[in-house]
Amino acid sequence: MSRSRWLPNQHGAWAMLAVPFLAGTFLGHPRWVHLPLLAAWLLGYLAVYHAQQWLRLTRISRNPKAPRRHVRPALVFGSAGAVVGLALAVSHPWLLLTAACAAPFVAVNSLYAYANRERSLLNGVAAVIPACGMLLVALRLGGGSWGAGVAPALTCLLYFGGTVPYVKTMIRERNSAAYRRGSVAYHAAALVAASLLNPWLAAPFTLYLLRASLLPGRGLKVGVVGAVEVLCSLVLLGVVVGVF
Structure with missing residues (x-):
């Protein structure tokens, strides 16, 4: 299999996986144990991604080879993630509870994948x-x-939640005025909410509101849209670590 079939080409997903994790790591005391946790986190994501693609393609594809190509990556990543994750759980059993908390969201994503509504x-x-x-x-x-992590986690949620409608206004729903209005309205509300969490957050969330207001409809290429989101994610990481 080619590398592209093993690693999904979803740049926004990688930022979403990395930024909150790194923020939490640096807001606390970085330890060596964060490395296997990061490995388990990324391996788990990759396993779930391929499993969900198998679900989706099994239902909609007439080519039996299409879903089959996701089986091996799902098993490899899943097995590796399970080994690393269980080793961590031996010394930190509470991690099993956090995994259980994530399970309902994975189930929702799997149902949407099966329905081909990702x-x-x-x-x-x-x-x-x-x-x-x-x-x-x-x-x-x-x-x-x-408790110390609630405000920074909510800050990340406000930003990454906004990327969902914003990216649609730049690509798949770029001709939808309703999506643009909804995206701008969300970012305006996020600016208010973030400022209540910490006044210093007004600066980056004003930037995010401006990008949601000004960039849609300008015909930017997908690569440029991705680069802007990487920059915004790095700004978020720096601000969260600096403010909290």
Whole structure:
């Protein structure tokens, strides 16, 4: 299999997986144990991705080889993730509870995959919530308290939740005025909510509101849209670590 068939080409997903995790790590005390946790997190994502693609293609594809190509990656990534995750759970049993908390969201994403509705707004939100929840897990593993992670996790949720409708206005729904209005309305509300969490957050969330207001309809290429989101994600990481 080619590398592209093993690793999904979803740049936004990688930012969503990495930023909350790194924020939680640096808000606490970075430890060596964060490395196997990161490995288990990424391996778990890859296993679930391929399993969901198998579900989707088994239902809609007439070519039996299409879903079959996801079986091997799902088994390899799933087995590796299970080994790393269970080794971590031996010394940190509470991690099993956090995995159980993520399970309902994975189930929702799997149902949407089976229905071939992965681009649904609700499906995107269901994916964002556990990703932002990893901030709490990484922070707790580094000696921080659950309470200290609530505000930064909500900050990540406000940003990444906004990327779901915003990216649609740039690509699949770029001609939809309703999506644009909804995206701008969300970002305006997110600006208010973030400012209530911490006044310093007004600056980056004003930036996010401006991008949601000004960039749709300008015909930007997908690569440029992705680059802007990477930059915004890095800004988020720096601000969250600096503010909290």
